[in-house]
Amino acid sequence: MTVLRKNLIDGEWLGEAGSPNINPSNTNDVVGEYASAGPEEAKQAIAAAKAAFPAWSRSGPLARHAVLKKTSDEIMARKDEIGRSLAREEGKTLAEGVGETIRAAQLFDFFAGETLRLSGEMVPSVRPSVGVEMTREGVGVVGIITPWNFPIAIPAWKIAPALAYGNTIVFKPAELVPESAWTIVDILHRAELPKGVLNLVMGKGSVVGQAMLDSPDVNAISFTGSVGTGKRVAAASVEHMRKFQLEMGGKNPLVVLDDADLAVAVDCAVNGAYFSTGQRCTASSRLIVTEAIHDRFVDAIKERLDKLVIGDALDAKTQIGPVVDQTQLKQDEDYIAVGRQEGAELAFGGDRLERETPGFYLQPALFVGSTNAMRISREEIFGPVANVIRVNDYDEALAVANDTPFGLTSGICTTSLKHATHFKRNSEAGMVMVNLPTAGVDFHVPFGGRKGSSYGPREQGRYAMEFYTTVKTAYTFAG
Ligand code: ADP
Helix, strand or coil: CCCEECEEECCEEECCEEEEEEECCEEEEEEEEEECCCHHHHHHHHHHHHHHHHHHHCCCHHHHHHHHHHHHHHHHHCHHHHHHHHHHHHCCCHHHHHHHHHHHHHHHHHHHHHHCCCCCEEEECCCCCEEEEEEEEECCEEEEECCCCCCCHHHHHHHHHHHHCCCEEEEECCCCCHHHHHHHHHHHHHCCCCCCCEEECCCCHHHHHHHHHCCCCCCEEEEECCHHHHHHHHHHHHHCCCEEEEECCCCEEEEECCCCCHHHHHHHHHHHHHHHHHCCCCCEEEEEEEHHHHHHHHHHHHHHHHHCCECCCCCCCCCECCCCCHHHHHHHHHHHHHHHHCCCEEEECCCECCCCCCCCCECCEEEECCCCCCHHHHCCCCCCEEEEEEECCHHHHHHHHHCCCCCCEEEEECCCHHHHHHHHHHCCCCEEEECCCCCCCCCCCCECCCHHHEECCCECCHHHHHHHEEEEEEEEECC
């Protein structure tokens, strides 16, 4: 029997079956049925969050700590089961699904701790006998809109700080991965979050998401997704004079210099470009490689790609799962065709693969002989597709790395302290990796990018406070 998951509005599970959730490793497998909210339910959810804000924002650290800690503990205790269900609905491998679930638990744990470390400042006024206090308060109703590629980690890194700093939430997850979203909300709800503090509205972005964008009662929106939708969030938020934070695409460069340790460089490239089926905004899709190491690097990558096990996400042997759905698969294949038309050479992969079950399997693709001007170098593909750009030296590599409309992550593989140091200082990205994959970040430090990748304050770590709080400056004359 298929499970029916409902929306959570003002502490009540509501809604009828709307849309099925399909396993991309086996399209005959229906993960569950999910309620699909309309604009009216979105409005009810926003009203509930608004009504719950005064009490929750004054609830004090212990109440918030208890909910966040309980949530972290339950996610951790159920990591295998939740990780498996995540892999089933999204298509990343079991190991990646469990790893992401552990990450969600760590994020709730981190922000549980932050509730006990809230602080302010007190300074003397320039006027005698007057004191000035600077404190932080919750912003109000926060709209959280998330994508499908990290079904539990991204909701966790937005919901945990939003709650920790006293906000109430209307959460709209991506249509493709409602089970992970529902699970996290169910856990928080059972952790005795007061009604209305967290509301779940599953449904279409153009309906539920748009209703959140259009509401004057949503005080802040944290969004991760495409550049196109991000721009809509920005425009609507300016219209309503609300705070907003956007995490969007990437076209992240990995520079490999002649003096790199080849094994390290190949590990970084294969992991960064292809793991999680290349469906990470931090994926390294541009491999910028200097002359002398170029051919050895390309040969070694091809050898590794040939050995990768591509298959059902739930099979423990699988290293690369399927693409998330038919639309994304078509986008990947279209870009592979574009790369060929532009004159890049497809050195490996790019074909559809047949497996025992019907699914969206694609062989990882590697282009060589590409230039940075090609569309495959400039536009985010969001699949297991990377291209090698050959350059003469470090200076050219840096210039090519920075010549992009995006700026989320960047990486360099080198044994030269001089080049590593120069790259860290001069790379136009929010996060820079030396001898590490461009994807794969810590949860206790800021996450975010520059240029077309991100807008607004950083996410995660203590920096998350910038978005989820507003500063109050209070003056007191004590006589
Ligand atoms: P992706 O290509 O990763 O699916 P989207 O930007 O389309 O990126 O989706 C990211 C999130 O934004 C999803 O939860 C989606 O439902 C939501 N979304 C899509 N369109 C809108 C919209 N008009 N208003 C608000 N949210 C939207």
